[in-house]
Amino acid sequence: MKKQNPAFNLSRMTNKIAPSRRKFLKTALAGAGAAAAVPLSAKADDYITPSMTTPGKAFTPYGMPSGHEDVKRLLRPPGISPGTGGSLSPIESLEGMITPSGLHFERHHNGVPDIDIKAHKFLIHGLVDKPLEFTIAALDRYPRISRMHFVECGGNSAANAGSPTPPQVTAGGIHGLISCSEWTGVQLGMLLDEAGVKPEGKWILAESADAAGMSRSIPLQEAHEQGILVLYQNGERLRPEQGYPLRLLMPGWEGNLNVKWLHRIKVTASPTMTKDETSKYTQSLKDGKANQFNFIQPPKSVITRPSGMMTMNGPGYYEISGITWSGHGKIAKVEISFDGGSTWTAAEMPGPVFSKCVTRFRLPWEWDGKAVVVQSRATDEKGNVQPTRAAWKDRFSPAQFYQYNAIQAWQIGADNTVKNIYV
Numbered sequence: 001m002k003k004q005n006p007a008f009n010l011s012r013m014t015n016k017i018a019p020s021r022r023k024f025l026k027t028a029l030a031g032a033g034a035a036a037a038v039p040l041s042a043k044a045d046d047y048i049t050p051s052m053t054t055p056g057k058a059f060t061p062y063g064m065p066s067g068h069e070d071v072k073r074l075l076r077p078p079g080i081s082p083g084t085g086g087s088l089s090p091i092e093s094l095e096g097m098i099t100p101s102g103l104h105f106e107r108h109h110n111g112v113p114d115i116d117i118k119a120h121k122f123l124i125h126g127l128v129d130k131p132l133e134f135t136i137a138a139l140d141r142y143p144r145i146s147r148m149h150f151v152e153c154g155g156n157s158a159a160n161a162g163s164p165t166p167p168q169v170t171a172g173g174i175h176g177l178i179s180c181s182e183w184t185g186v187q188l189g190m191l192l193d194e195a196g197v198k199p200e201g202k203w204i205l206a207e208s209a210d211a212a213g214m215s216r217s218i219p220l221q222e223a224h225e226q227g228i229l230v231l232y233q234n235g236e237r238l239r240p241e242q243g244y245p246l247r248l249l250m251p252g253w254e255g256n257l258n259v260k261w262l263h264r265i266k267v268t269a270s271p272t273m274t275k276d277e278t279s280k281y282t283q284s285l286k287d288g289k290a291n292q293f294n295f296i297q298p299p300k301s302v303i304t305r306p307s308g309m310m311t312m313n314g315p316g317y318y319e320i321s322g323i324t325w326s327g328h329g330k331i332a333k334v335e336i337s338f339d340g341g342s343t344w345t346a347a348e349m350p351g352p353v354f355s356k357c358v359t360r361f362r363l364p365w366e367w368d369g370k371a372v373v374v375q376s377r378a379t380d381e382k383g384n385v386q387p388t389r390a391a392w393k394d395r396f397s398p399a400q401f402y403q404y405n406a407i408q409a410w411q412i413g414a415d416n417t418v419k420n421i422y423v
């Protein structure tokens with residue numbers, strides 16, 4: 001038998017070239033398009049930089065992004081008070097599936113409260129055998145679970161729903177009310193069982209400790225099965241903006257139901273009909289009626305690279321990349337169209353695909369430099385498909401903007417511009 005060199009085996013094992021890499025090599029190396037790298041312009045010794053000959057900086061207690069980076073949340077003008085409104089995640093500048101905690105979008109109805117973790121109390125009461133009061137220290141003694149899930153505001157992408165002409169802003173400016181984290185906490189069902197829900201208890205009311213008095217009704221069964229009382233975000237305590245020290249997470253449900261700064265859960269016989277589920281977060285239909293309790297965020301995808309306000313680098317190889325998610329479960333496929341939606345090509349989803357979680361998609365593409373419209377369309381594991389803008393608009397009153405999930409189209413011009421376009 002021929003002796004095999006282990007190093008050779010290793011390189012064989014790790015050298016499986018995905019279709020995207022194969023296409024890149026073919027395009028770039030054939031010199032067909034513009035390769036990203038350029039040949040050495042001097043001897044390797046001439047590339048020695050001061051950073052290679054000067055000792056580096058000292059340790060820091062809490063790391064920050066490089067000073068050469070300037071990626072920030074996009075702040076919207078505040079509403080009726082300084083803390084009313086939202087800030088958007090710069091999704092066009094981010095990679096992978098997890099949103100850095102400091103760039104998680106924010107949606108506050110009355111600002112970020114300053115809550116002392118040692119003083120905070122969380123109550124379970126109402127139709128229960130044993131009303132309970134918890135400190136965070138008490139909650140910390142329960143078994144925990146960690147899950148990766150997105151949070152998306154019901155008002156995300158509303159700019160495309162409402163504006164008669166496509167707004168010319170970044171992908172984050174339109175769709176940045178989406179973020180994805182690893183959340184760690186205690187299963188709500190366990191605590192409801194400890195309190196002992198009475199047979200008449202069919203709903204819960206979840207209410208916050210902020211000055212907005214955010215409160216939402218959730219059917220007991222779903223709250224029991226799916227609810228997580230979140231204590232940690234991406235490995236550290238929740239950020240104040242995300243509900244420190246305690247938030248309710250209903251994975252895949254409309255952002256608004258994920259009550260931050262959670263103060264109490266009351267078990268009720270029927271929905272409480274709070275302001276946030278009557279005057280807001282309903283869907284206005286064509287006949288003047290409104291659908292209430294539209295809990296689950298429908299499937300969506302957005303190409304973030306290239307996307308609105310970006311400038312192309314002339315013809316050649318590009319990796320089309322973006323994010324996709326569905327409140328119904330896993331994403332089954334993402335397809336890309338380059339011809340106004342007549343034909344579609346499946347994108348790759350090379351990373352992990354988790355349920356109710358942001359998934360990254362990628363597709364190698366060789367741009368010929370001519371004007372083209374690029375669109376992405378997500379399908380989830382339950383068979384829900386992203387609609388066209390026209391199909392979505394047709395279902396609702398012209399005033400409706402919540403849970404807008406129509407296909408996003410980007411117009412790439414021969415002048416290298418990338419613009420938002422309705423097709």
Ligand SMILES: Nc1nc2c(c(=O)[nH]1)N[C@H]1C(S)=C(S)[C@@H](COP(=O)(O)O)O[C@H]1N2
Nearest residue numbers: 105106107108109153208214242255256260
């Ligand atoms: N207490 C409280 N919880 C809240 C809100 C709020 O204003 N106060 N906003 C809700 C809305 S509308 C959304 S979209 C999400 C936003 O979560 P984030 O700010 O962590 O991104 O929180 C929800 N929970």
Ligand SMILES: [Mo]
Nearest residue numbers: 153154255256
């Ligand atoms: Mo929201």
